């Protein structure tokens with residue numbers, strides 16, 4: 675029997691005051707370590723996007739790489755990385771954003787996807803939505819079309835969904 679939503683949630687560890695005081699960090703490592711839970715999470719993501727026409731799956735560094743590449747593989751699609759600064763070679767574009775805990779920026783290779791491609795963006799947690807919005811901007815700046823987002827979990831009280839309200843959003847688990 676596959677794990678239920680509650681079982682998956684039980685495998686996401688709450689780490690108070692990490693990486694800063696006041697932040698309740700959701701550590702997905704125990705879920706990823708559990709083979710059945712990991713496979714269930716990825717197949718639920720695949721089911722959530724089954725009606726979408728997707729050409730590429732883009733994952734946001736770092737935990738979006740883990741879920742995104744597994745999902746891309748399951749969907750028989752290629753994977754594209756959206757990375758933290760200074761990691762990608764070649765011609766890159768950058769987009770800065772504010773995090774629940776700080777400021778940062780993301781980068782993509784300018785030729786990461788052919789123009790007009792339909793791109794699904796994957797990450798583990800939707801918090802304030804700044805990361806997701808910045809990822810969408812990058813995909814659009816290189817000529818891709820954002821089909822939507824899929825998250826393992828969303829922290830509803832931070833209203834990140836409003837930042838990406840113009841896009842389709844799928845979330846397996848929610849925290850109020």
Ligand code: AMP
Nearest residue numbers: 698699700774799800801802803804805
């Ligand atoms: P945000 O831009 O605020 O939506 O933050 C989302 C990004 O930061 C995702 O890549 C998450 O992995 C990470 N993140 C933000 N807040 C948390 C949290 N409370 N627990 C775990 N990851 C988080």
